[in-house]
Amino acid sequence: MKWKREELKAWTKIPTRWMDDDIYGHVNNVVYYSYFDTAVNGNLIRATGIDIRSLEAIGIVVESGCTFHKELSFPEVIEAGLLVEKIGNSSVTYRVGLFKEEDPEPAASGHFVHVYVDHETRSPIRVPESIREALKTILLES
Template sequence: MTASERRSLPAYPYHHLLGTRWSDNDMYGHVNNVVYYSYFDTAVNAFLIRSGVLDPHGADVIGLVVETGCQYFAPLSFPEALTAGLGVERLGRSSVRYHIGIFREGEDAPAAQGHFVHVYVDCGTRRPVELPAGLRRALEGVLLT
């Protein structure tokens, strides 16, 4: 995705509130690049938990991250209120590709945006499995158009 293809906040079907933390800043005074991946992970898992399709402590099927990527457009720093916009770009048989934007409070243009791919596997064997029906329904509810 190129900078000209940035998604605005209203384009995302799910929004999750975040805040920068003191420890997010690096020695240059802005949020370190690796922290954005934590924001992505938090937004995805909060959505799954709130949708009732993720039990982090007792699931038979789990999503493993197999790919991530991020583009940075504007620096963020502590203290700032943020919103993560989340949508699903692609649903496969056993995988899902999320698109996430990170937005400064009150702004519709992303400070960063990226993707996050989960492959769902059996918790014991770690072999790919078909997305459970409830999970697929929840993900279909946030498909990007």
């Protein structure tokens, strides 16, 4: 699936780094997942106004995927857009799109699933209310 720029709701600019490129002259495929992680967690910290590492629950990535549409390379600025597809009892499913700056077509479309677990026991628990409230602002309209 190719995410559309206009459907994504929260944006983060991420500069590519020299080390992101591989010997083929483009950003290596594994680095895209780092960009997803930066977009999701950066948004959570900005939206909640708290250090999410201090919560009683932490979001663990249980699933992620990426479809590549165009090459990215150094030096470029990536615009990472996201929206929340679903908030479950203990999970949150995100859509993430990576775009070259001001390009209407995505370079990559992906998904990212967090399951919230107790910091100590690592057992699944309800998504904290502070996270739920913040994510409602970027939730996909049904």
